[in-house]
Amino acid sequence: SDRKLRFDNRVAVVTGAGAGLGREYALLLAERGAKVVVNDLGGSHSGEGASQRAADIVVEEIRRAGGEAVADYNSVIDGAMVIETALKAFGRVDILINNAGILRDRSLAKTSEQDWNLVNDVHLKGSFKCTQAAFPHMKAQRYGRIIMTSSNSGIYGNFGQANYSAAKMGLVGLANTVAIEGARNNVLCNVIIPTAASRMTEGILPDILFNELKPKLIAPVVAYLCHESCQDNGSYIESAAGWATKVHTVRGKGAVLRPSLIDTVTPEYVKNVWSNVTDMSKAKHLNAIGEASGYLLEVLEKMKEGDTIEDYFEFDNKQL
Ligand code: NAI
Numbered sequence: 001s002d003r004k005l006r007f008d009n010r011v012a013v014v015t016g017a018g019a020g021l022g023r024e025y026a027l028l029l030a031e032r033g034a035k036v037v038v039n040d041l042g043g044s045h046s047g048e049g050a051s052q053r054a055a056d057i058v059v060e061e062i063r064r065a066g067g068e069a070v071a072d073y074n075s076v077i078d079g080a081m082v083i084e085t086a087l088k089a090f091g092r093v094d095i096l097i098n099n100a101g102i103l104r105d106r107s108l109a110k111t112s113e114q115d116w117n118l119v120n121d122v123h124l125k126g127s128f129k130c131t132q133a134a135f136p137h138m139k140a141q142r143y144g145r146i147i148m149t150s151s152n153s154g155i156y157g158n159f160g161q162a163n164y165s166a167a168k169m170g171l172v173g174l175a176n177t178v179a180i181e182g183a184r185n186n187v188l189c190n191v192i193i194p195t196a197a198s199r200m201t202e203g204i205l206p207d208i209l210f211n212e213l214k215p216k217l218i219a220p221v222v223a224y225l226c227h228e229s230c231q232d233n234g235s236y237i238e239s240a241a242g243w244a245t246k247v248h249t250v251r252g253k254g255a256v257l258r259p260s261l262i263d264t265v266t267p268e269y270v271k272n273v274w275s276n277v278t279d280m281s282k283a284k285h286l287n288a289i290g291e292a293s294g295y296l297l298e299v300l301e302k303m304k305e306g307d308t309i310e311d312y313f314e315f316d317n318k319q320l
Helices: 020-031 053-064 076-090 113-140 152-156 162-185 207-212 219-225 267-272 289-304 309-314
Strands: 011-014 035-039 068-072 095-098 144-149 187-194 236-240 243-247
Touching: 011 020, 011 076, 020 035, 020 053, 020 068, 020 095, 020 219, 035 053, 035 076, 053 068, 068 076, 076 113, 095 113, 113 144, 113 162, 113 187, 144 162, 144 219, 152 162, 162 187, 187 219, 219 236
Parallel strands: 011 035, 011 095, 035 068, 095 144, 144 187, 187 236
Antiparallel strands: 236 243
């Protein structure tokens, strides 16, 4: 139906909501009835300094439009304090959008330990701390929607972003497990992979792209993922410029590395079957770690039955 998706009586915490993507998420959720905690430390794009201005301006914008919002100026690294602001102001927390972020781009050779630590602390540890603080409240009320923010820089790599890539891929791993641990209590966790014009990408994205990549075009995707009608859990959704797609990890069919169970594995044998090991023509997405180990057991069973390698390659993993 075309009924508007509403967030009345829901409390949403949006981290890094003083600018860019986070600001758009906060504005849209508030417009749709959510009470919003606008968290922002207000520092520079490389994580220096702090200011209340960024959060205050967005709270003011929401209130002027008739919405409800409060500011929170804590760093996401102090996640418990961020969530405490929601509990104090509104008595609950239903939605957490882990969005705050900084950049300290350097080639691997020039990345200092400080650059590594701060980028990982803000993105990865900050998301962990906020999520861990909100989680018990969401589980107890049997409702919660959590978003992690990843990046194509993590998924594909990007020159000069070792610290950021590691943190952004770490968030995918964090989301995978949060999705599993929350599912029973209707606490769902998904990943957004955005590309948007912001101070973070200014001077990095080509000019023609920059103008088309409005953060506002991604907010409805994130809002839907946070709505009670969305049942996705553990999905990675890439979105930009009014377009979105699901992203998957896939696993090839693989190859057995020895003629039979009594044989050992040799580097020569590995080399000989390498084209089968790396053949992705029959690649599949697995839904859970159990499917991965289940498949290994099937392969072992086949070998115990004395099937030849040829038989094994005929073996259709669809039956799993
Ligand atoms: P932005 O720089 O406009 O917004 C990030 C906000 O986070 C800023 O307002 C900043 O003050 C706040 N912040 C930084 N450190 C904080 C901390 N410790 N605690 C609380 N707030 C903090 O950047 P943008 O582009 O809106 O990015 C939002 C998220 O999306 C980030 O996680 C970023 O890594 C991610 N992302 C953005 C892409 C893009 O193309 N813009 C691409 C892929 C990922």
